[in-house]
Amino acid sequence: MSLKLGDEFPNFHLKTSAGDFQFHEWLGNQWGILFSHPADYTPVCTTELSRAAKLAPEFAKRNTKLIGLSCDTVENHHGWIKDLQSYAGSVCSDGACKTVSSGEFAFPIIDDSDRKLAKQLGMIDPDEFDTKGLPLTARAVFFIGLDKKVKASLLYPATTGRNFDEILRLLDSLQLSARLPIATPVDWKVGDKVMVPPSVKDEDVQKYFPQGVQIKNDLPSGKSYIRMAQV
Amino acid sequence: MSLKLGDEFPNFHLKTSAGDFQFHEWLGNQWGILFSHPADYTPVCTTELSRAAKLAPEFAKRNTKLIGLSCDTVENHHGWIKDLQSYAGSVCSDGACKTVSSGEFAFPIIDDSDRKLAKQLGMIDPDEFDTKGLPLTARAVFFIGLDKKVKASLLYPATTGRNFDEILRLLDSLQLSARLPIATPVDWKVGDKVMVPPSVKDEDVQKYFPQGVQIKNDLPSGKSYIRMAQV
Numbered sequence: 001m002s003l004k005l006g007d008e009f010p011n012f013h014l015k016t017s018a019g020d021f022q023f024h025e026w027l028g029n030q031w032g033i034l035f036s037h038p039a040d041y042t043p044v045c046t047t048e049l050s051r052a053a054k055l056a057p058e059f060a061k062r063n064t065k066l067i068g069l070s071c072d073t074v075e076n077h078h079g080w081i082k083d084l085q086s087y088a089g090s091v092c093s094d095g096a097c098k099t100v101s102s103g104e105f106a107f108p109i110i111d112d113s114d115r116k117l118a119k120q121l122g123m124i125d126p127d128e129f130d131t132k133g134l135p136l137t138a139r140a141v142f143f144i145g146l147d148k149k150v151k152a153s154l155l156y157p158a159t160t161g162r163n164f165d166e167i168l169r170l171l172d173s174l175q176l177s178a179r180l181p182i183a184t185p186v187d188w189k190v191g192d193k194v195m196v197p198p199s200v201k202d203e204d205v206q207k208y209f210p211q212g213v214q215i216k217n218d219l220p221s222g223k224s225y226i227r228m229a230q231v
Numbered sequence: 232m233s234l235k236l237g238d239e240f241p242n243f244h245l246k247t248s249a250g251d252f253q254f255h256e257w258l259g260n261q262w263g264i265l266f267s268h269p270a271d272y273t274p275v276c277t278t279e280l281s282r283a284a285k286l287a288p289e290f291a292k293r294n295t296k297l298i299g300l301s302c303d304t305v306e307n308h309h310g311w312i313k314d315l316q317s318y319a320g321s322v323c324s325d326g327a328c329k330t331v332s333s334g335e336f337a338f339p340i341i342d343d344s345d346r347k348l349a350k351q352l353g354m355i356d357p358d359e360f361d362t363k364g365l366p367l368t369a370r371a372v373f374f375i376g377l378d379k380k381v382k383a384s385l386l387y388p389a390t391t392g393r394n395f396d397e398i399l400r401l402l403d404s405l406q407l408s409a410r411l412p413i414a415t416p417v418d419w420k421v422g423d424k425v426m427v428p429p430s431v432k433d434e435d436v437q438k439y440f441p442q443g444v445q446i447k448n449d450l451p452s453g454k455s456y457i458r459m460a461q462v
Contacts, residue, residue, distance in 0.1 A: 002233035005369050005388055006357030043426040043457045047416035082451040090449075126237030138236050152391065155384045156401065157236055159408035159428070161417040166397045170387065177390035185278035186392040195274040197390070218321075220313040226274045 002122035003153065009034070009144045012117060016067070017077040018108035024148055026108075031064040031175070032144035033167070036112075036123045036137040038158040039130065040072040040080035048139070049109075050088040051164050056106035062171055068109035071118060071136055077109040112137070128158045141167065143174060151178075180231060181208055196227035233353035234384065240265070240375045243348060247298070248308040249339035255379055257339075262295040262406070263375035264398070267343075267354045267368040269389040270361065271303040271311035279370070280340075281319035282395050287337035293402055299340035302349060302367055308340040343368070359389045372398065374405060382409075411462060412439055427458035 003009065009032070011024040023032075035052075037045040052066060059066050072080070088100040100106060112118050118137045125138035139156040151174045156162055173184040182194040196205065196213055205213050209229045216226035234240065240263070242255040254263075266283075268276040283297055290297050303311070319331040331337060343349050349368045356369035370387040382405045387393055404415040413425040427436060427444055436444050440460045447457035 002235065002353060004233065004353045004355065004357075005386060039429075041452065041454055041456050042429055043459075044414045044416050044428070046457060047426070051417045079452055083454070086449070086451050087447075087457070090447075122233060122235045124235065126235075152388060153386045155236060157383060157405070157408075159414040160383065160401060160404040161415050161419055161426075163397050163400065163418050165418065166394050169394065170391060173391040174388070177388075183275045183390040184392050185275050186282045187394050187396065188392055195278070195392075197275070198270075198273055216318075216321075218317070220317050221272065221310055223272055223314070225272050226277060226318070228274075 003142065003150045005150055005152070007150050008148050009142060009150055010120070011148075014067075014108075015074060015111040016108035017074055017081060017105065017111075026067075027065060027144065027148065029146060031062065031146060031171070032067065033059070033064060033141060033171070034067050034069060034110075034144065035139070035141040035162075036069040036118065037139060038125060038128050038136040039070055040076045041083065044158070044161045045070070046080075046084060046087050048161050048164075050084050050091065050100070053084060053088055053100045053106040055164055055168070056100070058168060059171075062168075062175060064171060066107040068107060069112050069117060069123075069137065070109065071112050071115055071130065071134070073113050074111045077111065081105045081109070123155075125158050143171060145174070145178065176231070182229070182231060185228075193228045193230050196229055198225060200227075234373065234381045236381055236383070238381050239379050240373060240381055241351070242379075245298075245339075246305060246342045247339035248305055248312060248336065248342075257298075258296060258375065258379065260377060262293065262377060262402070263298065264290070264295060264372060264402070265298050265300060265341075265375065266370070266372040266393075267300040267349065268370060269356060269359050269367040270301055271307045272314065275389070275392045276301070277311075277315060277318050279392050279395075280315050281322065281331070284315060284319055284331045284337040286395055286399070287331070289399060290402075293399075293406060295402060297338040299338060300343050300348060300354075300368065301340065302343050302346055302361065302365070304344050305342045308342065312336045312340070354386075356389050374402065376405070376409065407462070413460070413462060416459075424459045424461050427460055429456060431458075 123137045123140040124135045128136040141154040143152040145151045172190050181200050183197045185195050214228045215224050217224050354368045354371040355366045359367040372385040374383040376382045403421050412431050414428045416426050445459045446455050448455050
């Protein structure tokens, strides 16, 4: 099984660095981002999870819980978290980094050492193996909405560290379009104009966008489907 | 079937705005990016495909062919391409835009009006339907290597336009790590330092990185897995 948009994210029983729980109960009434990495004590993963930990306040502001996953054990996660905290502290010096560099880690990391989730969710990287020759996870990301359904996903190989600015941008778009009848154009960022999708009929535009909508009327087709608004 | 990393991308026979062909033969000895959009004559898709067309020289520099896909017919694609060219011309004024705004469009767009690829490749957006109530494609992206295998993928809903800077960044990382035994850290951009992955043994570091490697030796674990190099 690989998850498609709109599929319910399975309610796995999880063993994590922050204890054992059912995934849906842990999410509660929040959005979720589940992201896998190939292995603890490896370089790219360290840069990624440190960055994610530093961004914890940004995800919290967005009512979103983060959870990591790899095929390592909880014991390995605990040891590696000390490295993550040290690394996070070493690459920046502001207040947020100090919070990251000690105490409880910013989010749980799942122990998928039996590769159950990795296999079920199609997260295996065919080019990565541990010292025993067992497969490892790629850099998958699942965005999970309040209804526990998959809203977006990314699948990068072990060799490419993700871009957390893009992860936040995508989350902002998902949340804004869950709240308002809008869609966000290519390369959109918070504050940019949004698009009024075809599902909003002309007669409803005023209701949803009392501040006005800018319509492009000079396309060769003569159709007026490019309608932009500031929200 | 949904494609996982390392799966061969199927060699579909394609009907496109630039003629009919077998996918693999059309790719030839180039990388490929196949990306779907929900529908022609819709706002977000127009911003995305216009941006992609303007970036055609960037993809060409990277020996990469772009190909779009939606559940519209070739006839619709031809009509919409005129809008795309007009739109691309209207939102910028440099030389590249002039090239985009007339003549042959920068890349083919697949006619998947029978939804064969959309269904086989797991690209359906459960929240999007055409006027007949038929399902539409989400914003999927497949990165395909010279070996015709999937190297990375993205799956965004209709409501979120993609980020083409991230698509180029990811492509740059995929190509660099296909050429050299390196991996790129979180948020990496061309020119930034890269990571030496665990697969490169200490005794081989000098061979691959004669310019030297910077090793982080002060992690709590005492392990020296963070090795960075400029390439």
